Amino acid sequence: MGWFSKFLTSSLGQKVVMSLTGLFLIVFLVVHLAGNLQLLADDGGRSFNEYAHFMTHSPLIKTISYLLYAFILLHAFQGWALWRKNRLARGAQPYAVHRLRAVNTNPRIASRMGWIGTVIFVFILVHMYQFWFKMKIGDIGVVRYDGQEVKDLYTLVATTYQNLGFVLFYVVSMVVIGAHLWHGFQSSFQTLGINHSKYSPLIHFLGKLYAIVIPLGFALIPIVFFVKHA
Amino acid sequence: MKLTLKVWRQQGPNDKGGFATYQVEANEHMSFLEMLDVLNQQLIEKKEEPVAFDHDCREGICGACSMVINGQPHGPMQKTTTCQLHMRHFKDGDTIYIEPFRAQAFPVVKDLVVDRSAFDRIIQAGGYISVDTGQAQDGNAILIPKETASEAFDAATCIGCGACVAACPNASAMLFVSAKISHLALLPQGKIEASRRVQRMVKQMDEEGFGRCSNVTACEAECPKGISVSHIARMNREFLKSVFGAPEAV
Numbered sequence A: 001m002g003w004f005s006k007f008l009t010s011s012l013g014q015k016v017v018m019s020l021t022g023l024f025l026i027v028f029l030v031v032h033l034a035g036n037l038q039l040l041a042d043d044g045g046r047s048f049n050e051y052a053h054f055m056t057h058s059p060l061i062k063t064i065s066y067l068l069y070a071f072i073l074l075h076a077f078q079g080w081a082l083w084r085k086n087r088l089a090r091g092a093q094p095y096a097v098h099r100l101r102a103v104n105t106n107p108r109i110a111s112r113m114g115w116i117g118t119v120i121f122v123f124i125l126v127h128m129y130q131f132w133f134k135m136k137i138g139d140i141g142v143v144r145y146d147g148q149e150v151k152d153l154y155t156l157v158a159t160t161y162q163n164l165g166f167v168l169f170y171v172v173s174m175v176v177i178g179a180h181l182w183h184g185f186q187s188s189f190q191t192l193g194i195n196h197s198k199y200s201p202l203i204h205f206l207g208k209l210y211a212i213v214i215p216l217g218f219a220l221i222p223i224v225f226f227v228k229h230a
Numbered sequence B: 001m002k003l004t005l006k007v008w009r010q011q012g013p014n015d016k017g018g019f020a021t022y023q024v025e026a027n028e029h030m031s032f033l034e035m036l037d038v039l040n041q042q043l044i045e046k047k048e049e050p051v052a053f054d055h056d057c058r059e060g061i062c063g064a065c066s067m068v069i070n071g072q073p074h075g076p077m078q079k080t081t082t083c084q085l086h087m088r089h090f091k092d093g094d095t096i097y098i099e100p101f102r103a104q105a106f107p108v109v110k111d112l113v114v115d116r117s118a119f120d121r122i123i124q125a126g127g128y129i130s131v132d133t134g135q136a137q138d139g140n141a142i143l144i145p146k147e148t149a150s151e152a153f154d155a156a157t158c159i160g161c162g163a164c165v166a167a168c169p170n171a172s173a174m175l176f177v178s179a180k181i182s183h184l185a186l187l188p189q190g191k192i193e194a195s196r197r198v199q200r201m202v203k204q205m206d207e208e209g210f211g212r213c214s215n216v217t218a219c220e221a222e223c224p225k226g227i228s229v230s231h232i233a234r235m236n237r238e239f240l241k242s243v244f245g246a247p248e249a250v
């Protein structure tokens, strides 16, 4: 296994870790959004509550969610380690004048992935506290569907999103996540060595589409709730 | 044309360094280095120390002329080395900032001269092929498809100047290293050491203290030879192939 740990600590190995965990999170966001869109169903929260109940009780989903937490932490920790290394590599003396250009990404985003990622990490902490922690630990109300008792996450979400501050916080966070994905999506393919004249334009296009559509979908939910109840 | 130059002056590696301001009279037909020659002539006549800068071929093929001009390695013109940059791209009355390439792995030797021997050590780690001694082979003895030869040649045009490192926000050397790996990995002559080469060169690159690529692609934007980041992807493939495919650790 010496060769494997050597791989993981090499510059290219560290990049591969960033790329694979990033891609996992990209897939996760799609599933997460698909589930959350049930919040917009007009059934008093029933489909969402049942979905949330299923997600917190299926052993398979539970295992995947522990993997998810681990990957978020790994992505964040590795990102921090890379950021530190790269700062050292840049040297103590900065350029007096620096024009940063790039060929196929936004250089302002690409060069600040660490900072953008930190903001996202803080968002995740607040987000987890707001819903995950309160659902797991805090005592939130319950509802009964066909005799079965289910935690009423829907009402918690609905009340949270009546607070304008939270709505703004969520929407701004989604813009930041969009920026992270704008660079991160295509970057993860390049790191895995997937760069091809036939497919790369498609990957770049899909990456930009994803970076807009997915955060937009997430941002829509608090906005709709706020407008509906205002 | 009258120019104001803000030139980085640094006595030696341990000196703090700082900008000095000079006025220079140049004409638009001069190259950037010839303009610096004029400045140095002035300085010598005033019995001052001339500005140290690297140069050799002055025709864009050696990669010596390293400096950052107004925030860009090799200046504002794309795919152009400092020695091939003409003063007609500047305007009368311009102020031009001239700094050395900056990176932890490229320590300043003096003024604009930096030590790029880290690149030499990376090449020594694996940038070679094994050939039989004796008679030179017939040029067409090994057939190589034109597209492959062209792709390898594109990579081989890297002049090892280090502008990619200077431009990179992470001071990563991956464009340079990938150009060298790509060039040899594409050709049959490079196959023998292919697996060993990529691991050794990447290891040396890491040890020299270069940063980790985060695909900003500033390197390609500033490379005087327009080396494409697709070579970095090829290096990544070669590396993964070698690490997971080779029977033993290298």
Ligand code: SF4
Binding pocket: B063, B157, B158, B159, B160, B161, B162, B163, B164, B165, B175, B176, B179, B219, B222, B223, B224, B225, B226, B227
């Ligand atoms: S890749 Fe381009 S910028 Fe980097 S050393 Fe080679 S020629 Fe210079």
Ligand code: FES
Binding pocket: B054, B055, B056, B057, B058, B059, B060, B061, B062, B063, B064, B065, B081, B082, B083, B084
């Ligand atoms: S002096 Fe040789 S490339 Fe500029």
